[in-house]
Amino acid sequence: DAKTTQPTSMDCAEGRAANLPCNHSTISGNEYVYWYRQIHSQGPQYIIHGLKNNETNEMASLIITEDRKSSTLILPHATLRDTAVYYCIDPTYNTDKLIFGTGTRLQVFP
Amino acid sequence: NAGVMQNPRHLVRRRGQEARLRCSPMKGHSHVYWYRQLPEEGLKFMVYLQKENIIDESGMPKERFSAEFPKEGPSILRIQQVVRGDSAAYFCASSPPNGQGPGDTQYFGPGTRLTVL
Numbered sequence: 001d002a003k004t005t006q007p008t009s010m011d012c013a014e015g016r017a018a019n020l021p022c023n024h025s026t027i028s029g030n031e032y033v034y035w036y037r038q039i040h041s042q043g044p045q046y047i048i049h050g051l052k053n054n055e056t057n058e059m060a061s062l063i064i065t066e067d068r069k070s071s072t073l074i075l076p077h078a079t080l081r082d083t084a085v086y087y088c089i090d091p092t093y094n095t096d097k098l099i100f101g102t103g104t105r106l107q108v109f110p
Numbered sequence: 111n112a113g114v115m116q117n118p119r120h121l122v123r124r125r126g127q128e129a130r131l132r133c134s135p136m137k138g139h140s141h142v143y144w145y146r147q148l149p150e151e152g153l154k155f156m157v158y159l160q161k162e163n164i165i166d167e168s169g170m171p172k173e174r175f176s177a178e179f180p181k182e183g184p185s186i187l188r189i190q191q192v193v194r195g196d197s198a199a200y201f202c203a204s205s206p207p208n209g210q211g212p213g214d215t216q217y218f219g220p221g222t223r224l225t226v227l
Contacts, residue, residue, distance in 0.1 A: 034215070043114075043201050043218035044153065096141065096205065097166060098216060100153040 003027070003090045009105040012082075018075040020104050022088030025069040033064065034098070035073050037084040044087070044100075047073065078108045112137065114204050114219035122225045129189040129196070131222045135204030142185040143203040143216060144177060153201065159185060192226045199223050 005023045012018040024033060034049040048055055048062045050071070055062045061074040075082055087103040115134040123129050135142050144156040146169075158166040159179035170177065174192075179185040189196055200223075203216035 036218075038153075041199075041221075043220050044203075046215055046217060049215065096143065096158055096216070097155045097168070098143075098145075098153075098203075099155065100145075102152055 003099070004033075004088045004101055006086070006088055006101065006104045008102065009107070011107050011109060012075075012078045014080060014108055014110050015077055018078040018082065018106055018108070020073040020075075020086050020088075020106065021070065022073070023070045024088065024090045027068055027090050029068075031090055033062070033068075033071050034089040035060070035062065035086065036089060036098075036100075037082075037086045038103075039081075039084040047086075078106075080108050080110065082106065083108045114139075114202055114217055116200075116202050116219040116222050118222060119220060120223045120225070122227065123192050124227050125193055126191050129192050129224055129226075131187040131189075131200050131202075131224070133185040133187070133202030133204075133219060135185070135202075136206075136217055138206060139204035139217075140207040141205045142179050143205075144185075144187050145201045145203065145218075147199040147201065147221075149198065156187075189224075192224075194226045197224055197226045 003026050032049045032051050035047040036044040038044045048060050050062045050064050064071045085103040085105050087100050089098050117132050140161050142159045145153045147153045156169040157177045174190045176188045199221045201218050201221045203218045205216045
């Protein structure tokens, strides 16, 4: 079973920031948090990952709480093409198995 | 640099036939993973392979399913005697040989949609 919990769905207006939360309260000290998304019927797309510090890349920012029990993915200026299911994943340490939960279905509207 | 390639993109089989799904990892990647997504469900890990070795097959059904990643050529997921319940999207992912730590980033292909009639 997935070790993360996320809201089932969220809406966001185009051009606004989308903030997607994730709880990973059982994460251990060496486990990274990964975010992927799946646009309808396509293969999952890697977005970003982090361990302790906040991270930013061309797609998004990742804010990790100091106790590492939760994180927030931020899409700073959401577009219609960001409509997708977003998965927060806590890979099992020392294996490369990604365990996908149900994710958050983000709907960006005009 | 081409991404992960999968073929065919769509595959139709009748019950009892064999299905062969192919995955070519990204250039320089030596780790391959297969995931299955049943209709209206999430992705489920099936198997993790490195060249000529199966590392983790804990998600593979015990019968009819097999996977290989030979020294040369693509990785193959083989389903023998397909049944209607095998209808799903099968995604392959790859990662580089020397990652930066646990849970190396995996890059996914576009998937193969298998339909069993």
